[in-house]
Amino acid sequence: MTCAREGVSLTGTAPLGKQCRDKRSERCAIRYGSSWKLLSGRRSSMMDRADLHTHSNWSDGVHRPSFIVKTAVSLGLGGVALTDHDTVGGLREFLATETSSEIVRVPGIEISTESVGGEAHLLGYFVPPDARELEQELHRFKEIRRARFSKMVSRLRELGIVLDSERVEHTMSEIDVPGRPHLARLLVEAGYAKNTDEAFERFLGKGRPAYVKRELIEIHRGIDLLRSIGAVPVLAHPLIVRIDDLTEFLRDLKQHGLVGVETEYKYTSVNTPLSPHELRSIVKKLGLIMTGGSDYHDAESHAQLGEVTCPIETIEELRKVADEL
Structure with missing residues (x-):
């Protein structure tokens, strides 16, 4: 059996790190x-x-x-x-x-x-990882996720729940696609929920006060x-x-x-x-x-x-x- 891209054997032996090396x-x-x-x-x-x-x-x-x-x-x-x-x-x-x-x-x-x-x-x-069409679509996904994350933080603030701004900014800057699980962990850290399940049940789940619907691809x-x-x-x-x-x-x-x-x-x-x-x-x-x-x-x-x-x-x-x- 061989890799169709390079003819590399998939059933034989190979040195450490051997892999297919075409451009994809x-x-x-x-x-x-x-x-x-x-x-x-x-x-x-x-x-x-x-x-x-x-x-x-x-x-x-x-x-x-x-x-x-x-x-x-x-x-x-x-x-x-x-x-x-x-x-x-x-x-x-x-x-x-x-x-x-x-x-x-x-x-x-x-x-x-x-x-x-x-x-x-x-x-x-x-x-x-370098597919151009995918990168373009993922960039749009990321922007949608970031906008949604900010809206959920705002809704929590309206409920009287103020999260540490540095932790929120860190999540927004360091996480490629911030979402509800990240916000749930911040709620646990701040003592507003015992665990992430409770954070979803009380605040972030569908129909809960801080939930924001996300635009999705068909x-x-x-x-x-x-x-x-x-x-x-x-x-x-x-x-x-x-x-x-x-x-x-x-x-x-x-x-x-x-x-x-x-x-x-x-x-x-x-x-x-x-x-x-x-x-x-x-x-x-x-x-x-x-x-x-x-x-x-x-x-x-x-x-x-x-x-x-x-x-x-x-x-x-x-x-x-x-x-x-």
Whole structure:
């Protein structure tokens, strides 16, 4: 098996740090270690698994991309993807972090979109960080997020909640895409909430006094955008989407270019209309790729890094599609 861009073997051995080196090399799964055998060879049970949904401090996670990589290595995972919200800023660090482990890294993104069922998220895999069209759209997303963040701070102030101005300014300047999770953490720091869940429940959740609706890209446009840059579009945590007929919804998205669905996800705090087993059955019948991940953000996340995974072979399925886009 070889990388379609350079003929680099994906099943043989390679020196530390060997990787595809065409001008869009970030799209290729990078391999580190003395040998990397994606589809064969003896591995531990976790080496057979990949966590394809994680977030760093470039969006609403709390840890650097290098922490994501090193933690995945310490867990013995075979693969990991970084899928920050509406930014690819952390991908270079994610791909460049040195490690001697045989771990496969997939550069990704998570885009918030508007669908007939309300907000729905798209995961994009094998994202080239330097794609001009994506950069232009992400710049617009960032400006929208920053404006929304400022409006929520103002609404909190109207409620008599005054946050430390230096901490607010630091968040606005240091975080690529500031959002509600960052504001929730500031509320906890200031003593207005015991934890981020309470901050959302009292102030920031939909319908709460400091909530501000965000402008979103239409989901079909989101799929088109990802495909236009060679990234593989996958619907994230579909059982959260408020839709009456999920089968028809997925069929419509597939017709518009959707390639996969995140079937492995921890829904413990959400009442879902279907069971994960029913979801897998629908996705299988539609011929879509099944992915999975923890949606890890921090220690308070509903799932910790590596807690929800999919087979390592899923990365190869996604890579083959990326090669054809």
